[in-house]
Amino acid sequence: MSISRWCRGVLVAVLAVTTGCGASGGRSEGASAAATGFTDALRQGDGRQACALLAPRTLEELEKSEQTSCDEAVTQEQVPAGDVVREVDVYGDQARVVLGDDTLFLAHFSSGWKVTAAGCVPRPEQPYDCQVKGG
Amino acid sequence: MRRFLRENSLSLAFGIGFLLTLFGQMIAGHADFNNRLVSDGMEPIGIGSYLTSSDFAVDVTENWQSEYLQFFLYVFVTVWLLQRGSPESKELDKAGPESDKDQLVGEHAPADAPGWARAGGWRRAVYSRSLGLVMGAVFLLSWLAQSVTGTAAYNEQQLRGLQAPISWAQYLTSADFWNRTLQNWQSELLAVASMVVLSIYLRQRGSPESKPVGAAHTATGVEG
Known part of the structure; x- marks a missing residue:
């Protein structure tokens, strides 16, 4: 049973306490769409579109580390261009989308879901090792 | 009205105090949460979103429990x-659940005793605890x-x-x-x-x- 259902079933029904935890279907879909939109843009070499889907701090960090504009820098990154969504986790305004051969982290902003890290590989007992990420 | 307030002042004072402090916790918690978000490069959230967030809920419920x-x-x-x-x-000589006479239940219940205190069986057992x-x-x-x-x-x-x-x-x-x-x-x-x-x-x-x-x-x- 997902956390989201726990929240609705246990807290709302029993205690009537609003919790805001877990993910609604719409939020999962929004995060998935942003993740695949980002990898699609990279696959098509569309740096501008990919950068439009990056979180502000991630974009800033990418330009700083590569010493060039985001449009150019993002297409130089060797981020796997996976397109099949295998797993989506959404908690509050944060999400992880696992694609066929890539894992992305996203955050929800007023302008929609934005990628905070991409090209991420899990490491035991440590944060993911990501090719593109914010500071 | 004045009599009602006087005779229920303990409950009312603590009830109002609870609501005021919960409101204060919401304001302080919202500011603290947004500080952490901004520090991590995220967008701050509104008070309504914070009120329904898991962050606020866990802080409240861990104290309630x-x-x-x-x-x-x-x-x-x-x-x-x-x-x-x-x-x-x-x-010192009264450890334990005490006698029915001491606890005013069953046949020892006064006329104004709660109904389940006069009753027998599971109702008295439940009401007694x-x-x-x-x-x-x-x-x-x-x-x-x-x-x-x-x-x-x-x-x-x-x-x-x-x-x-x-x-x-x-x-x-x-x-x-x-x-x-x-x-x-x-x-x-x-x-x-x-x-x-x-x-x-x-x-x-x-x-x-x-x-x-x-x-x-x-x-x-x-x-x-």
Whole structure:
């Protein structure tokens, strides 16, 4: 049973306490769409579109580390261009989308879901090792 | 109206105090949460979003569960355990659930006794423990709510730090869950132990939580 259902079933029904935890279907879909939109843009070499889907701090960090504009820098990154969504986790305004051969982290902003890290590989007992990420 | 306020001032004062402090916690918690978001390069959220967030919910429920645990334990444990000289304890020869006569149930129930105190069977058995049962039930539900909202809040933080989320079952054995739980339990148990012991020797004139000012230190089960 997902956390989201726990929240609705246990807290709302029993205690009537609003919790805001877990993910609604719409939020999962929004995060998935942003993740695949980002990898699609990279696959098509569309740096501008990919950068439009990056979180502000991630974009800033990418330009700083590569010493060039985001449009150019993002297409130089060797981020796997996976397109099949295998797993989506959404908690509050944060999400992880696992694609066929890539894992992305996203955050929800007023302008929609934005990628905070991409090209991420899990490491035991440590944060993911990501090719593109914010500071 | 004035009479109503006077005769219910204890409940009203604590009820209003609860709402005011919950509001204060919401304001301070919202500011603290947004500080952390901005520090991590995220967008701050509005007060409405914070009010329905798992971060706010876990902070509220972790305190609720420990308070209700405190009263649940106190209500049940003081049936059997005693403390010489404390007004929080029963008299030393009254440990246990006491006789029907002492407890005014069944045939000993006065005319104005609650219906279930006069009744027999399961209704009397349940009503005889209803205070502790309700306190215990609210404790368990609040603790469950803490575990659920804590999982969501923990996972939101995990994702912000580029780490994998964990399941509810994994969260139940996590350091975060037990740190939140035990830090509240220890303070509640300390407060109860302090009240039991300090009330042997110290007095608060006019308070039913204290012995009369002139009562002996050895007087047990006497309230002022």
